[in-house]
Amino acid sequence: MTSSFLLDGEEVPFTPGQTVMQAASAAGKYIPHLCWHPDFAAHGSCKLCTVKIGGGFATACTTRAAAGQDVENGTEELTAKRRTLLQLLFVEGNHFCPSCEKSGSCVLQASAYEVGMLSPHFDHFYPDRAVDASHPDVLLDFNRCIMCELCVRASREVDGKNVFALSGRGAKSHLIVNSESGRLADTDFAATDRAAEVCPVGVILRKRVGFAVPIGQRDYDARPISQRVVEKLADGEQEAG
Amino acid sequence: MSSETLDAGMTPRKLKVATVSLAGCFGCHMSFLDIDERILPLLERVEFDRSPITDIKHCGPCDIGLIEGGVCNAENVHVLREFRANCKVLIALGACAVNGGLPAQRNHLELADILQQVYRTGHGLAEGSQIPNDPELPLPLNQVHAVHEVVRIDYFLPGCPPSGDAIWAFLTQLIKGRAPTLGHGLLQYD
Numbered sequence: 001m002t003s004s005f006l007l008d009g010e011e012v013p014f015t016p017g018q019t020v021m022q023a024a025s026a027a028g029k030y031i032p033h034l035c036w037h038p039d040f041a042a043h044g045s046c047k048l049c050t051v052k053i054g055g056g057f058a059t060a061c062t063t064r065a066a067a068g069q070d071v072e073n074g075t076e077e078l079t080a081k082r083r084t085l086l087q088l089l090f091v092e093g094n095h096f097c098p099s100c101e102k103s104g105s106c107v108l109q110a111s112a113y114e115v116g117m118l119s120p121h122f123d124h125f126y127p128d129r130a131v132d133a134s135h136p137d138v139l140l141d142f143n144r145c146i147m148c149e150l151c152v153r154a155s156r157e158v159d160g161k162n163v164f165a166l167s168g169r170g171a172k173s174h175l176i177v178n179s180e181s182g183r184l185a186d187t188d189f190a191a192t193d194r195a196a197e198v199c200p201v202g203v204i205l206r207k208r209v210g211f212a213v214p215i216g217q218r219d220y221d222a223r224p225i226s227q228r229v230v231e232k233l234a235d236g237e238q239e240a241g
Numbered sequence: 242m243s244s245e246t247l248d249a250g251m252t253p254r255k256l257k258v259a260t261v262s263l264a265g266c267f268g269c270h271m272s273f274l275d276i277d278e279r280i281l282p283l284l285e286r287v288e289f290d291r292s293p294i295t296d297i298k299h300c301g302p303c304d305i306g307l308i309e310g311g312v313c314n315a316e317n318v319h320v321l322r323e324f325r326a327n328c329k330v331l332i333a334l335g336a337c338a339v340n341g342g343l344p345a346q347r348n349h350l351e352l353a354d355i356l357q358q359v360y361r362t363g364h365g366l367a368e369g370s371q372i373p374n375d376p377e378l379p380l381p382l383n384q385v386h387a388v389h390e391v392v393r394i395d396y397f398l399p400g401c402p403p404s405g406d407a408i409w410a411f412l413t414q415l416i417k418g419r420a421p422t423l424g425h426g427l428l429q430y431d
Contacts, residue, residue, distance in 0.1 A: 096346060097430035098336055098401035104431065113428050119333070119397035120340050123390050128349040215431055224425045 005069035014065035021060040030226040032111050035148035036061040083115040091122045094143035101210035102202030104218030110225035134185035144202045145175045155195035163189045256304040259290040263317040264344045265310025268402040269335035275405025303328045311341040312386045316379035325392040336401040338388045345385040352383050399430050
């Protein structure tokens with residue numbers, strides 16, 4: 001049985017059990033998101049996919065689609081709120097795009113382009129976060145972590161290794177590696193793990209391939225993330241990050 | 242290259258523009274010069290006050306101030322405040338001005354340790370090298386800061402550096418009295 005709801009006035013079909021995000025994505029509609037990934041259970045933490053349903057705010061990744069829903073997504077009000085959320089994420093970490101190997105393929109950066117973020121607006125935290133280069137094939141740069149938990153979910157649910165976890169509370173929350181030493185080299189993590197390619201930002205980086213595709217020719221350099229995500233869905237590709 | 246001109250159909254007074262590089266590499270200024278021959282229509286609408294182009298040392302009353310680089314020492318703070326006091330519209334130009342950029346990547350290190358390593362214990366130093374200590378030298382700050390953390394900034398133009406096309410599009414809109422926006426390809430953080 002197929003029903004439908006309205007997304008910015010356009011009819012979107014869904015099957016019972018689908019979330020607003022799942023139905024919208026299946027229909028080739030882009031709702032900005034960071035912690036959601038089609039292959040993993042919804043996390044609902046980044047709030048970037050917040051939409052307005054019947055006048056109230058809700059995260060599209062955790063809200064079940066229902067017949068007759070009137071969902072607002074691309075309004076200036078929501079874009080402004082998403083811009084603020086992204087500004088908060090940028091100042092909470094150390095996001096120096098010019099020196100990041102993921103620049104141009106980074107979902108955080110591309111999302112900020114999408115909402116026209118020109119400034120960080122807030123004061124920077126400039127947190128002191130370590131880099132873990134212990135693993136022979138993979139570098140961890142925690143400076144860029146947005147705590148989406150995609151690596152946690154991928155490692156646990158797909159790789160069956162449980163390499164990553166979040167630790168701490170509030171502003172002190174941070175990603176950790178589950179080994180006695182806390183180093184990635186002391187886990188059974190492999191560069192072929194699903195968790196190694198799911199990071200939407202530049203935390204989990206494969207070594208020695210950083211600039212194989214030059215900056216300026218990467219995923220979101222060529223086209224905005226909204227267009228890229230829709231194209232990937234049309235091609236039946238898995239969405240990266 | 243954009244074919245957009247600055248012709249507003251009349252001849253208003255020239256806007257005064259000042260530019261400066263704080264803790265930056267002058268890459269944004271070089272990118273500014275990448276507007277190439279479009280500098281000619283620009284010069285019909287603006288004249289430069291303090292800038293590397295004029296070598297004027299202090300900023301007078303201006304319409305637009307362009308700040309390249311972050312704030313890493315006491316002189317940067319002084320210059321930035323002078324710009325804010327004199328410029329009606331202040332623009333943070335480039336990644337360093339916007340978020341501290343490359344220089345801010347020292348922010349998690351102890352300043353004293355950095356100075357020791359650079360001037361006393363690092364490789365290739367002459368024997369007896371000392372940390373410079375001259376009243377003429379501005380004192381470094383413990384951390385490098387984005388310019389908006391020191392003074393109010395009106396507009397931000399990110400990029401390392403922003404392209405000549407982005408700078409042109411931004412200034413064109415501003416001079417025409419519009420709030421500048423940058424579309425895909427012009428808005429880049431790297």
